[in-house]
Amino acid sequence: GESVGLHLPTLSVQEGDNSIINCAYSNSASDYFIWYKQESGKGPQFIIDIRSNMDKRQGQRVTVLLNKTVKHLSLQIAATQPGDSAVYFCAENMANDYKLSFGAGTTVTVRA
């Protein structure tokens, strides 16, 4: 399954399928990007980050892709599991700036 845009879309994905969550960031001066996962009743939890000198970074079952030309960030989750159901946020940050700007979030629901 795949989501598009900065609005709060929902993404429904079959268990075992791959998920792609997209994010368009706003500031061309941003050089650090993070994906967070927020489960119900919890705070945002760090998943993976990427710096602007990279275009791809892999973690455990997750991959982040960065396209600076079109200011686009995506999070790919392999073999989506029920525990992946949550709201996913992208966030951007500029060098020497403590302020993290968050996107609106994507709600991912995994169907059994």
Add this chain to the structure above:
Amino acid sequence: DTAVSQTPKYLVTQMGNDKSIKCEQNLGHDTMYWYKQDSKKFLKIMFSYNNKELIINETVPNRFSPKSPDKAHLNLHINSLELGDSAVYFCASSNGHDSNQPQHFGDGTRLSIL
């Protein structure tokens, strides 16, 4: 062994009251933050302190006053609570020496104004 802990988890109070939320981190970080998350899940930075010094103040009404007694604590006091203050407030911390470090969040304080 909670990394960023906030108290209380839930806060229900009347309009016009004054209340405080406390945050503590045991990660050894030197920068702490307060965020507000509205009913649409939008997260917005309110304040940030680095080594007890205020470095971000995002046009928050002056009814909100953060206080950092030391690097491991950042409290938020709110005067004259209004209905629009109902939200979830998150504390976070990071290693501020390098701003390109992930922020670690607490589990939030759910504030409801009656």
